[in-house]
Amino acid sequence: MTAQETSPALLRAKRDRRRALMLLSPGIAWMVLFLALPMLMVIWVSFWTQTTFAVTPDLTTASWERFLTTPTYLDAILTTVRIWLTVLVATVVVGYPVALYIGLFVRSKTVQTALLVACVIPFWTSFLIRVIAWRPMLGTEGAINVILMKLGIIHEPLTFLLFSEFSVLVGMTQIYCVFMVGPITFMLGRIEPSVIEAARDLGASFWTIFRRIIVPLSLPGVVVGAIFVSVMVLGEFATAASLSGRKVNLLGNIIVSQVGSLKWAFAAVAGVVLTLIITAVISLALRLVDLRKEM
Known part of the structure; x- marks a missing residue:
């Protein structure tokens, strides 16, 4: 040597x-x-040969061809992406003001912790209970219709509230909003009050401070929350099955139904497609913000 x-x-x-x-x-x-x-x-x-009652390890593209040429499964992809985008926007719209209040306007760390704990209280019970609890709220004889009719706003029950895509969006937004609130609150809590005070001393209005300081500094939290929400919403099946009356067909529902029918190859195809979509979404989110630098 x-x-x-x-x-x-x-x-x-x-x-x-x-x-x-x-x-x-x-x-x-x-x-x-x-x-x-x-x-x-x-x-x-996903490349195995699928028959009616069995699957053999003989490689073929039949399952892929069937999946990519059947309108039902292509519509399921579009529905999954559409619901994901809608829920993602809804969780940001609902969760950002909550996180803004907790992270910036609440000074006491004890109160901040208490409010964040209050946000996760629904997670102390079963996921299915939280989903099914929307049925008596959204049904034709549910609380929302009863209140609206007593106030004279409507004269007959609204039928689109339950067993529709609307009910799925409402349920998913409520269930996953906390995953947007947490990361945004964390990033807002890291903003030094002196920075905002300096902007005020220089004559900046609230909206200028919000646009030029708060939003850019909280963007990593939004991206982290978006990743959490995206992964869970794209893989969803229980909420859609419970609140839509099986009228909304997501990729997760296809995987569950195919596995239940012992069609492993076709379920694997749907699983690979779903994984590719999730990977693309996460990759796009990580390109927007360098989390290693910002967190």
């Missing part, structure tokens, strides 16, 4: 690389075993 290869700096660098590899190896092994290999298995199964 040469003197350069045995220099203390080089030996120390090699030792640091070995130590870093040892520290990373459990995480890498976990990712390979429980993420990469299962995903590769799903892709492989």
Whole structure:
């Protein structure tokens, strides 16, 4: 070995690389075993031959061709993307003002914590209970219709409130809004009050401060919240099945129905398509903001 290869700096660098590899190896092994290999298995199964009562490992593109040429499944993709976009916008519109109030206008950390805990109280009960609880609210004889009729705003029950795409949007927005509130509140809480005070001293109005300071500094929180909401909404099936009366067909519902029918290959195709959509959404979100730099 040469003197350069045995220099203390080089030996120390090699030792640091070995130590870093040892520290990373459990995480890498976990990712390979429980993420990469299962995903590769799903892709492989999507090319298996599917018959009425069985699936064989003979590779074919029949399931892919059927999925990509059937209007029902193409409509399911469009419906999934449309509902995802609508819920994403709705959670930002509803969640941002709540996060703004908690993160900037509430000075006490104790009160902030209490308000955030109040936002997650619904998660103390079952997911299905939270979904089904909307039925007595949105039904033709539900609370909303009864209140509107007693106030004289309507003269007959509104039928679109339940078992429709509207009810699915309402349910998903309520369920996942907290995942938008949390990250935005965290980022707003990091804004130094002195920055806002300096802007006020310079004569900036509230809307100027909001547009030029608050929104840019809270954008990483919006992106993180959007990732959380997107992953969960795109993979949804229970809310759509419970509140739409199976009138809204999402990719998640197709996967569940195909697995229930033991059509593993076709379910794998839908799973791969859904994974590609989620990956594209997350990649786009991460391109908007460098989270490693901002968080």
